[in-house]
Amino acid sequence: MLPDPNSLYGPLDPAPEAGYENAPPRMGFFTDTSVCIGCKACEVACKEWNGVPESGLDLLGMSYDNTGALTANSWRHVAFIEQPRPAGHRASPADVLGAPVDVGPDRPVDAGPQFLGMPGAQPPGRGSGAEGRTDFRWLMMSDVCKHCTHAACLDVCPTGSLFRTEFGTVVVQEDICNGCGYCISACPYGVIDQRKDDGRAWKCTLCYDRLGAGMMPACAQACPTESIQYGPLDELRERAAARVGTLHDRGVPEARLYGHDPNDGVGGDGAFFLLLDEPEVYGLPPDPVVTTRDLPKMWKRAGLAALAMAAATVAAFVGGSS
């Protein structure tokens, strides 16, 4: 069976290409961070359903995020970013101290994101002094495995533990994984991780067992404001486009979709987002590309190097009489 020309890179419906005849429609998540209230119900619901162990009791000082990142022991991670800058639809930056800022007709207000999310001494959001403080914005976002169309983790998995399910999601089969660790280096989003004492790789399974029983993933069911929406991917993409349109009309120009485009570097994500700022502010890569895109070229290069090596050896032995 001749594989699809896009089977390694480019837009593709992954489940049929992975050998499932009449597979159900591809399911996924659309996370609308503009309605996320950072309550972390998704983190807890995921842990309760999947029995994910504890991931550490330390205050990280990253606003209300004490989880830190997606790891083997936290398959959902709610990010918190405090930004001292005017949100799109807020009133113009009046000095919170009560004295109205002299808002001239075209005074170039540069309340740009002094906050660069930089590490170290500066606590988050410290860009402006008191007098510069403007209306405040607090971004929240529930991060999760992206279940990519072209999943580098799945491609590189040497045991076939990571596999494409009939729903088009990417799942680690814990009865197969031998903890080789290759998927962890391959993931362009830094999602999948090795669990220390257990040795195997773990990540969100998009509740593969619940999907099988016709139920919603635990996080999507728990999410109080339906920031996490679960459903057929095409439907979610339409809904997301409409939502971005509404937000733009309501004066939130910085709303943008991330991971929705089948032509992006990973062929579009199964779990995509509506963000209110640059992806890297949330810790997401701005332009992720699946490494498999360049694999054919890599094998060619290796072939050349191998030939060179063989040639060198032959030359070494044949050439020269000494």
Add this chain to the structure above:
Amino acid sequence: MGVRSWFEGWPVYRQLTGTDPLGRGAAAKSDGSRALTARTDTADSVARSVCPYCAVGCGQRVFVKDGQVSQIEGDPDSPISRGRLCPKGSASKSLVTSPLRQTTVRYRRPYSTQWEGLELDTALDMIADRILAAREQTWEDVDTQGRPLNRTLGISSLGGATLDNEENYLIKKLFTAMGALQIENQARI
């Protein structure tokens, strides 16, 4: 499991003969994945309950397997919560099955520095005796003008906002009949 069926089960064989030559989906699917089921499907019973945390009153479904709570999640039928839960509500299973939960009576002797065990029935008996003794020492029949008081200010109680209406009813009924007036709960804190 004959050698033939083992061989046919070998994913590489399935790659070569099946519809998944690259071994990224159907061919790589393990027996474990095929046998996967949701534990809510295999539960013995489902109880319809309400979240014990705040006063929104979100509906909860409690799944039970072999006498143990196997899963607690939102009740999609509830018009209040529509199947959703907050982090606390979602942690209900960990709450009721927490290893820190006390399941035996603990008793601290006066002036002691550590806990001891105690039989539940003995504890109940000791508490009843202490109530009657305290009631005895601090009972007030009438006030200075001879008007009835019928009470003891020697016993206090605090608590009820996390309890059921039925429990609060019995508590209020018993304490009132006992003359213990000083009972309070979180409604005032």
Add this chain to the structure above:
Amino acid sequence: MAEAHPVGFQWVMEAKRRGAKVFHVDPRFTRTSAVADAYLPIRAGTDIALLGGVVRYILDNELDFREYVVAYTNAATIVSEEFSDTEDGDGFFSGFDPETGTYVQDSWQYEGHEGSSGSGHTAQERDSAAGLTHESHGAQVGGQTRRDETLQHPRCVYQILKRHFARYTPEMVERVCGISQEKFLELARAWTENSGRDRTGMLVYSVGWTQHSVGVQYIRTGAIIQLLLGNMGRPGGGVMALRGHASIQGSTDIPTLFNLLPGYLPMPHHAEHPTLDEWVDSIRHPGQKGFWGNARSFAASLLKAYWGDAATPENDFCYGYLPRMTGDHGTYQQVLNMIDGKIKGYFLLGQNPAVGSAHGRAQRLGMANLDWLVVRDLFMIESATFWQNGPEVATGEIVPEECRTEVFFLPAASHVEKEGTFTQTQRLLQWREKAVEPPGDARSELWFFYHLGRKLREKLADSPLPRDRALLDLTWDYPTHGPQAEPSAEAVLREINGYDVTTGRPLSGFAEARADGSTAIGCWIYTGVYADGVNQAARRKSRHEQDWVAAEWGWAWPANRRILYNRASADPDGNPWSERKRYVWWDAEKSEWTGYDVPDFEKTKPPSYRPAPGASGTEGIAGDDPFVMQGDGKGWLYAPSGVLDGPLPTHYEPVESPVRNPLYGQQANPTRKMYAHPVNSVNPSPPQEHGQVFPYVFTVSRLTEHHTAGAMSRTVSPLAELQPEMFVEVSPDLAAEVGLTHLGWAHLVSGRAVIEAKVLVTDRLTPLRVDGRIIHQVWLPYHFGFEGLVTGDSANDLFGISLDPNVLIQESKVGTCDVRPGRRPTGPALLDLVADYQRRAGITPGQHAPAVTTDDEGKEHGAS
């Protein structure tokens, strides 16, 4: 709301999706503010100044919903000329008695009713937290009143309200609250534009709002605005209280409270209610309108439920058995009595005062001076181990070897291990099915108290003493079932619902209550929960199969009504104010009230009905009186009685404030309840000196990830890891001023205690310019204690004990403190630090701030 009631918040997001504007007012930028359309930072404790500004904005621009206001509120009612407002009394209404620190309310009455205020001596009402009795029934007021429908009469409520709030201008709001005028006007404009026939606005508050010395008046101001804008009793309108515990509404309906009996019947007072008749008349207020007319049948039915056959009309249904109140028996008075050794035994039933109550140190010292303590909880809470791991053990104040308290810890059953009903924040009873048996010795309270009662009755079986009759005559024979002899919760619910004594038939509404002893009702407002012998609270008809009111899911008291006073959703002649907001209306053909909800009105009383002069009780309610529980059937913009600290809300500074009250000479609520006990103290506020020793304002509230005193979240691993350490949020400016570093340590000192916390420097707290000065505010979560997976110091230790006069709730949402970098001292050095601060602040424990501060700026004049 997104912080402490996230799932309830989905409905705010639903409204926001449809274009609703969400305003969030909070001292700190919270997760609610993150998704709100506008956030207003406010100085903690100044809500009345803000809402008073909104009232003034409404009245100044005549933006009230005039038709609604004239028909349904007491705006037109003329008030007695003896009344004088705070504008003339520099913060005092007429009738203030400095000796007792309370008001005589005669001068507040409507014109012509000065004599019948009924609650002349509010001092006694303050002690008995009588305000709580008005939760479901109106206060004492005469039925017939003089009214000026044109609202021009200088002494009509409308004009009094206008004069009262005249000085609450946008500039004053900015000066007092620190909110920019621009933002304030945006709020006021949006609120008024979004009210009227076609649109309604909702005021949502969480229970923290009540934990102020003027807490009840906060809610009064909100109610006044909602009445002025015609939002009460209508869909998408009203005032929504988001309560904090699963069944806190249930625990005031069926109150484990000292001043109430089930159904908000007041606990008899030794001097006021020696006999049943006096007790019933004090509830019924003869001659007054409203449903409280048949209070006698409610009282008789309750006593019948308690004492069954022994309760006969001849012995006033065993009224004599009831214990009597003599004054303030609130929890804080009890704690002070424990410290003084007056209390022998203490039950803690799923409550953790060592962390949850104000003045943690007093709570723990009190418990250390008991004879015995019984704690029933799921986990080993701080209140059970104070003698072993408490802060006072570290400072040496409690030495385990010398602490005589005998402690019993009995494990409790969790919510899935027992069946029963919770009453959630919208008065909805929901039945929980039992999933599994409780583990080991864990038992439900039902089990514990039933078997405790059984044992007590066995031990007193042959006692001749009259005082034991009450226990022996009690109806206490509930059927038990299961391996642990668990009493039947359904049987108890039946008794709560009420039944016909002769036939045992469950009643289906409180109208069936009789005063002749033929009916027995545990809690009359719950009658109907077992209508037709069916457990209505257990109904679970899916939302997909019913309309948006979802009347067949659970059961709401009273009478499964979902929006109270919904008669007001129709105009005086019974037609809906608008198609969009149609809810309950008069159906002329069937000549009965109908609609999406159970009408809050007599079914067949036409809108045109007018009572005969002098009629009282339910007959006294006219066809256009939606507020059927009020003595005059009207919504009260002005409260002639029932509220002890003034008929109109007045801005007073919190008990501990760095700022002199800009509006009046009177600094704080003069009628607040103060305790001059050696363990208690109050930080100095202007006009007292040394206010600068505690320069910063601090407030406490919840985190989404934790629950109240933390026993149900700090012991649960997936929650503990989400917020693992006690922290304090400070603004970058305060951090710079005091030298705090992000994630470094800081310790906060008040007149009572010193606690330490990790520092989170954040822009979400902003310094406010108030009265020309910069006021810094810090915020703390109050969940932490010394037990559980994650521990930390308890923020409530910082608070002293000052209570609101109406319901005796403590002020634990605003206080002053000092913030220093580094960790707090340990051991006895901690007590020295607090003592040093007390000395520098001129605090002598046992003394409290002067109640009256209006004589002149400098001189204090303290009432006892």
Add this chain to the structure above:
Amino acid sequence: MTPPGPVGDRFRRFRERLAAEGSHQARVGDDRTSAAGGAETASGAELAHGGDRPNDRDTASGNGAAGSRRGDRPARRTTEASGRRRGRRGGGGEELRVPEAEFTSYYGRPVLKAPVWKWDIAAYLFTGGLAAGSSLLAAGGQLTGRPALRRAGRVTALAAVSASAVFLVKDLGRPARFHHMLRVAKPTSPMSMGTWILTAYGPAAGVAAIAEAAGVLPRHGLLGLAGRVLPPIGHAAGLVAAGTAPALATYTGVLLADTAVPSWHEAYPELPVIFAGSALASGAGVGLLAAPPAQAGPARRMAVAGAALELYGAHRVETRLGLLSEPYRLGRPGRLLRAGRLLTAGGVAGALLGRRSRVVGALSGTALLAASVLTRFGIFYGGVASARDPRYTVVPQRERLEARRSSMDLPPNRAAPPTV
């Protein structure tokens, strides 16, 4: 296809901006230089809301005001007007310092997960290469009648491949499940292909090495029979091993490159070359060590070829990748690679000049082996370092995004924020 050197290009644009700035004294790092890649970050869009007066504010017009600004590219906004001193991370530098790569991240945390492989994978890179090199050496020796090379090659090959197996299994999270590698044959997984290569190569190398023992077997009886049969089998096995050796040596290059680790992935053209060269060099090293100078001729030539490949590859990796070359130059990886380069040069020099003396040959052999180890560890830790610092992930990707956007010269699509 590799993008133009990011540092250079950005520096050029920065210079233009400085010139455009004109009078404004843009202290490097003073005002809010845009996030890397010169594009205004989304904040630019917000600024447009300066015009969003409270009194005329209604949501529609608020957005409109932003809209009007969207089309044109206004001059850079100076921050002086708002009088806000923006303390910038690390304060200002002197005027012409190359601008520190300016980028946003989530509290400085890495975007990617650093590889979980430990040192034993780096060691496997070396032993795998050594096995391949030795097998080639042995086959060469076998075909051109140099028994010393053959014997040394075959024995080292077996030892190296056994060591490789140990390293690989020990590094697994679940070592007992090492055989799961043979469950699938996935061309998209270099490690799966590598496993099958090892499966082919291992036994062959083993048999070839065992065949060496044929000499010591007694003449007659069963063992005698085996003794006679072994050499031809060994001969065939040796050829099979040599046949798969080049694949064994270079597949590891693809294995590292086929990851999201920035410095490995960008170096995919060079890694196989480096590993091939390094394998040859280590094979030559074995030859120089084990064989007498007479037979060591081919080893010397292999050493030269190997070193050439290795040095060429390493040099390109350390210079061509722009920002992503940094990890290979800085810190421990830098030191390792520099030391490796020195040792390689030394080894080759020794091999060529010291034709006569056995000692110099052995020394240069050892040097070559050591160089190979250092190079492997250098490349390994260089990649790990590039995964740990978010800069190496965000900056190149942000530039790639902007380059693609400006090249397409599309109006910024609705997804990306309107640049102001």
